[in-house]
Amino acid sequence: MLDDVDAVVITLRGGGPAHHELAATDRWGHLAEELQYTTGEGPSVTAFTSGEPVAVADLAEYAGTWPGFVDAAAERGVGAVFAFPLATAAAGTLGTMTLYRRDPGLPPAGLADAGDLAELLADALAVSGATVIEQVRSSTAYEDVNIAAGLLSAQQSIDTEEASARLRATAFASGRPLAEVACEIVTGHLRG
Secondary structure, three states, rough: OOOOOOOOEEEEEOOOOOOEEEEEOOOHHHHHHHHHHHOOOOOOHHHHOOOOOOEEHHHHHHHOOOOOHHHHHHHHOOOEEEEEEEEEEEEEEEEEEEEHHHHHHOOOOOOOOHHHHHHHHHHHHHHOHHHHHHHHOOHHHHHHHHHHHHHHHHHHHOOHHHHHHHHHHHHHHHHHHHHHHHHHOOOOOOOO
8 A cells, every 4th residue: 555665653642752653664664763753853743743744755855944853864764754643633643654765756656545544543543542542651661751851851950841852862962762861861870
């Protein structure tokens, strides 16, 4: 159904900087998605916050929009990204389904099929996924990111938005996943 796409990643996200990956077709896609949440910018982040699909047929053209993500994604060979919010009227936006291509360009099947698939997935999560969503939101990695942001906020006398940005910057600068850095802050192995 999604020909000429190199990876698909499905994530759930709450109100803070944490996200939880439900599925990824491969490690390359996983790493590309992680970059968006580490930098705090990119098509998936925009699709989640706006509730609208984001189609980027040539990622290089968006260096001014998402400079941190575009530079890091280019180093990993990402050429195009298509992000769809997983949203329903009743549940709001739960997360995203993101398609990645190594080469720039639209998938031959077009974006309508992927948009329809995202709607079906959102409906399925909203109907039968309440338990899954609560399990994700109470998972250790998810909670660690929120707790770490709170700890940094208190330690540095800054608001949680700034603390979240500093947490993402630390993860990005070290080239490690956001959840890993957050865990180290929570366990006291890393100071903010």
